[in-house]
Amino acid sequence: MQKIAIITGITGQDGAYLSQFLLGKEYKVIGLVRPNIAEDYSGFEYLKIKDNIIFKECNLLDLKSITNILKEFRPSEVYNLAAQSSVGLSFERPLETINFNILSVLNLLETIKGLDKKIKFYQASSSDMFGNIENLPVTEKSIIHPTSPYGISKATGHWMTVNYRESYGLFACCGILFNHESYLRAPNFFVKKVIKTAIEIKKGTQQELRVGDIDLRRDFGFAPDYVKAMWLMLQQDEPKDFIICSGKSISLRDIVEYVFDKLGIDKNKIVTDESFFRPNDIKNIYGNNEKAKKELGWEYEKTFFEVLDILIQEELRK
Numbered sequence: 001m002q003k004i005a006i007i008t009g010i011t012g013q014d015g016a017y018l019s020q021f022l023l024g025k026e027y028k029v030i031g032l033v034r035p036n037i038a039e040d041y042s043g044f045e046y047l048k049i050k051d052n053i054i055f056k057e058c059n060l061l062d063l064k065s066i067t068n069i070l071k072e073f074r075p076s077e078v079y080n081l082a083a084q085s086s087v088g089l090s091f092e093r094p095l096e097t098i099n100f101n102i103l104s105v106l107n108l109l110e111t112i113k114g115l116d117k118k119i120k121f122y123q124a125s126s127s128d129m130f131g132n133i134e135n136l137p138v139t140e141k142s143i144i145h146p147t148s149p150y151g152i153s154k155a156t157g158h159w160m161t162v163n164y165r166e167s168y169g170l171f172a173c174c175g176i177l178f179n180h181e182s183y184l185r186a187p188n189f190f191v192k193k194v195i196k197t198a199i200e201i202k203k204g205t206q207q208e209l210r211v212g213d214i215d216l217r218r219d220f221g222f223a224p225d226y227v228k229a230m231w232l233m234l235q236q237d238e239p240k241d242f243i244i245c246s247g248k249s250i251s252l253r254d255i256v257e258y259v260f261d262k263l264g265i266d267k268n269k270i271v272t273d274e275s276f277f278r279p280n281d282i283k284n285i286y287g288n289n290e291k292a293k294k295e296l297g298w299e300y301e302k303t304f305f306e307v308l309d310i311l312i313q314e315e316l317r318k
């Protein structure tokens with residue numbers, strides 16, 4: 001029988017690549033979008049999958065709205081990717097970030113608990129839950145101590161998911177993903193912004209790239225490879241949580257300089273702008289992906305410079 005998956009936040013980067021992956025596995029994919037909003041479907045057109053997905057409006061802050069959708073489609077799997085996902089924006093809009101990122105998770109868990117505990121649930125947790133952790137690499141057992149409203153919202157969604165698994169027996173898993181990038185990344189995120197601006201500088205349509213603290217280090221990977229891990233988690237015999245990462249950190253400065261060198265741009269055009277600095281930013285973080293590799297059979301070997309090559313090529317082609 002054809003499997004049915006519901007994806008929240010389908011219009012985001014991960015939603016588009018996860019849809020593509022699940023369609024390749026012959027799933028029927030239902031994508032939830034915000035009600036009464038002119039959504040941008042260009043990512044699905046880019047991946048040539050728009051006509052293969054059923055898009056449904058759903059207010060994730062409304063229990064009834066979620067219940068109706070789950071009753072209508074009776075999915076075997078729900079992937080919860082919807083979130084205000086920008087750390088920077090979460091400092092500007094903490095109430096909105098905390099309110100949506102927490103209540104949407106709780107509503108989904110409550111609905112599944114009341115309707116059908118056999119529905120498997122994936123929660124998009126984040127490395128931002130760990131804050132400025134001292135003991136690196138991060139593992140599934142590391143202490144959670146977020147340093148942003150976004151991190152706090154994700155930590156709460158994470159623990160609620162664990163709690164519904166432990167208290168009510170839900171098949172609920174958290175994928176603790178580290179930064180992952182792609183052509184479909186929103187333009188306000190660092191790597192996308194660097195590549196797009198560098199191409200504009202090359203064309204002469206922009207003069208400079210303004211950056212915050214580029215001595216920060218992060219563990220970056222490739223989104224199309226990371227979505228496979230989400231699916232793998234829900235195919236196991238037991239629900240568990242997994243770190244998904246590359247296992248290495250790289251500085252933002254290395255990324256900018258690599259892109260500028262590739263495009264032959266003078267590094268004097270990199271300008272530090274203190275308005276981009278965030279309060280209490282994470283200085284360095286990377287994870288350990290051994291559990292995912294061993295138990296899920298997930299594979300990831302790309303360096304981030306290889307990913308940057310793919311992204312620059314894809315951006316230039318457009």
Ligand code: NAP
Pocket residue numbers: 008009010011012013014015033034037039040060080081082083084085086100124125126127176177178179180181186
């Ligand atoms: P994204 O591109 O920012 O997409 C976020 C999705 O959530 C979009 O579909 C967006 O809908 C939806 N959304 C945001 N606010 C909403 C609201 N108030 N009501 C309804 N829908 C709302 O994020 P992503 O990169 O695909 O990431 C997917 C998930 O993984 C997120 O939960 C993110 O926090 C988490 N995560 C991402 C990374 C990463 O590096 N990408 C790392 C760790 C965890 P609209 O299109 O309508 O705005």
